[in-house]
Amino acid sequence: MTLLLIAVCAFHVCALAARTDSLEVSVLTCSDGDIAYTMYGHTALRVRNFATGYDMVFNYGMFNLDEDRFVYKFVKGETDYILGAEPADYFISRYAERGMGIKEQVLNFTQEECMRLGNILLENIQPANRTYRYNWLYDNCTTRSRDAVERAVNGHISYKYKPDNQQEWTPQSARQMLHPTASYRNRWVEFGQNFVLGAEIDVMLPPRESMFLPRQYELYANWSNIERVEIVNKVDTVLGKPIVMSSDTFVRIVPLISTERELLPVRNNHDPQTVDPPFVTFMALFVITLIVCMMELRRHKTFKWIDVLFCVLTGLAGLLVSFLFFFSEHAGVSSNAMVIIFNPLPFLWIPFVVRRQVRILSLAILAVFVMFFIAIIAVGQHVDFAFWPLVSTLLLRVVVNIWLSNQKYVTLQTINK
Numbered sequence: 001m002t003l004l005l006i007a008v009c010a011f012h013v014c015a016l017a018a019r020t021d022s023l024e025v026s027v028l029t030c031s032d033g034d035i036a037y038t039m040y041g042h043t044a045l046r047v048r049n050f051a052t053g054y055d056m057v058f059n060y061g062m063f064n065l066d067e068d069r070f071v072y073k074f075v076k077g078e079t080d081y082i083l084g085a086e087p088a089d090y091f092i093s094r095y096a097e098r099g100m101g102i103k104e105q106v107l108n109f110t111q112e113e114c115m116r117l118g119n120i121l122l123e124n125i126q127p128a129n130r131t132y133r134y135n136w137l138y139d140n141c142t143t144r145s146r147d148a149v150e151r152a153v154n155g156h157i158s159y160k161y162k163p164d165n166q167q168e169w170t171p172q173s174a175r176q177m178l179h180p181t182a183s184y185r186n187r188w189v190e191f192g193q194n195f196v197l198g199a200e201i202d203v204m205l206p207p208r209e210s211m212f213l214p215r216q217y218e219l220y221a222n223w224s225n226i227e228r229v230e231i232v233n234k235v236d237t238v239l240g241k242p243i244v245m246s247s248d249t250f251v252r253i254v255p256l257i258s259t260e261r262e263l264l265p266v267r268n269n270h271d272p273q274t275v276d277p278p279f280v281t282f283m284a285l286f287v288i289t290l291i292v293c294m295m296e297l298r299r300h301k302t303f304k305w306i307d308v309l310f311c312v313l314t315g316l317a318g319l320l321v322s323f324l325f326f327f328s329e330h331a332g333v334s335s336n337a338m339v340i341i342f343n344p345l346p347f348l349w350i351p352f353v354v355r356r357q358v359r360i361l362s363l364a365i366l367a368v369f370v371m372f373f374i375a376i377i378a379v380g381q382h383v384d385f386a387f388w389p390l391v392s393t394l395l396l397r398v399v400v401n402i403w404l405s406n407q408k409y410v411t412l413q414t415i416n417k
Contacts, residue, residue, distance in 0.1 A: 022050040023114035024106060025152075027145065028057065028091075029218040031101040031266045032181050038100070039185050040178070041214035043142040045149070046088055046104065047118050057091040058121045059084050061141035063134070077329030081134040081141070083125050092263055099268030105221055107149065108258035117152035124148070137174055137201070137331035142214050155228035157256055159207055159220050171204035174332070175382055177213055191278040194384035195317075196324050198336030202382050224256040278386035286389045286396070293400045302404055307353045310397055315346040337375040340368060341394070359405035365398050 030042040044059045062084040064070070073079055095102055109117070123129060134140060150157055175197065182190035211217040230252050289306075296302050321342040324333035352361050369391075376383055 023109075023111050023118075024048045024050070025109055025114045025117050026104045026106040027149070027218070027221060028263070029103045029105070029214050030095055031268075032185060033098055033100050033268065034185065036189070038098070039189065040181055043145045043214040043217060044091065045117070045121065045145050047114075047121065048088070055088040056085050057088045058125065059086070059091070059141070060132075060144040075323070076327060077135075077333075079134045080131050083121075083130040083132075083144070085121075085125055096264055099266070100264070101266035102263040103218065104261050104263050105218065105257045106259040106261075108226060108254050108256055109152070110154070113152050113154055116154075117148060120148050120151055133329075135329075135331055137212050138209075140212060142217050143212055146211055146217055153226055153228075155226055155251075158225045158227050158253075159211075160223040160225070161207065161220055171206070172210065173204055173382075174201040174210075174212070177205075177210065177216065187277050191384050191386055194382065194387070195338060196321060196336060197332040198334070198338070199379040199381040200335040201332040202380055221256055222260070225253050226256050228252045228254070276386060278384070279389065282386055282389035282393065286393045289393045289396055293396055296400060296404065300404060300407060302356070302401060304353055304356060307358075307397060307401070308350055310394065311346040311350050311353060314342060314394070315344050318343040318346065335379070335381075337372060337379060337381050340372040340375055341391075356405075358401045362398050362401040362405060366395075366402065369395060369398070 025048070026046045028044045028046050030038075030044070032039050032041045042059075042061055044057050044061070046055070046057050048055045060081065060083050062082045063079060064082075067073070067080075070079075092102060107113075107117075132139065132144070175194070178193060178201075179190060182193060207220065211220055228251065292303060292306060318339075318341075321336060321339050322344060324330065325336055325339045326334075328334070349358075349361060349365075352358055375381075
């Protein structure tokens with residue numbers, strides 16, 4: 001099937017050479033969806049020939065969910081994406097079924113540039129070239145589409161975010177760009193991102209690197225220009241023969257986008273959330289823990305199985321954070337200061353908690369929290385607002401254990417005297 005598709009694409013694109021005055025290439029930007037891998041939209045390239053009826057969409061965002069150990073490879077950052085192609089009608093109908101919108105930006109390309117982009121896509125869709133190692137921040141469907149467009153231009157593209165008479169572009173970090181969509185679609189997803197992604201994504205991105213998101217590339221493309229270097233020869237006739245007397249080089253500047261149109265309206269809009277589910281959840285946990293701690297202080301003894309439960313839950317979260325930190329190739333996870341608190345070590349604390357030998361251990365854990373606070377300030381890592389009630393809950397357990405352990409220690413010392 002793949003070879004057949006490539007053959008069909010090749011036949012039509014090669015046939016364009018017979019008539020190259022009816023080619024059109026465009027960037028398709030799809031709106032965000034409810035499924036995790038569609039939450040930030042999508043970018044694809046469309047190649048059309050009005051003379052032959054050829055109309056194909058080239059999509060760098062395809063992957064195989066049935067691939068062996070797909071989930072493990074995805075978590076480890078070893079997911080391979082594929083460039084695929086399909087008739088534009090099929091592509092548009094799939095997004096229509098999901099209620100997602102599609103905007104089309106027709107590139108202001110010459111026929112030669114249209115042919116060049118078509119050939120680049122045909123080269124990339126060959127079996128030896130169509131698979132690439134996906135990286136959500138540096139190498140994805142949007143950056144691949146942008147790079148293909150840049151390669152096809154006879155000159156270079158000058159990117160601008162807004163026209164000169166409007167406010168200049170303000171640098172943003174990758175986290176700041178992700179937040180609006182994540183918090184709108186699923187606040188838990190935003191919290192999860194903030195939990196596993198570290199200081200690397202809090203660095204302000206230059207314009208080109210900020211185009212990892214489809215919406216960002218769409219905005220840049222609207223205000224960007226193509227700068228084509230053209231050579232004009234001055235020809236004179238000498239002895240009846242045309243002779244080039246001199247050549248002038250100048251730069252012709254044209255908008256990158258010639259036409260913009262809406263292929264599909266957005267129909268999957270959501271009502272904005274009126275509450276913050278992660279914050280409410282962890283705040284409730286803090287209140288419950290506070291009540292339990294007050295009961296423990298009255299009875300001068302901790303409920304050790306509550307601490308065991310916290311050790312298990314913290315250790316499980318630590319397994320994920322630590323695995324991503326040490327083994328995953330995903331961008332941003334290896335700079336996560338959360339690994340100081342969330343790691344597998346709490347599993348080793350359980351025997352001490354069961355025997356209530358926690359005095360020295362609690363002091364050590366308190367020192368770890370101090371290290372965490374210093375680290376996030378030093379590296380400038382953003383911490384989700386909903387994370388603070390969770391940290392406060394864990395700190396509360398540490399402080400209560402230290403207090404009761406000290407009380408017990410003082411009592412034993414008194415008895416021994």
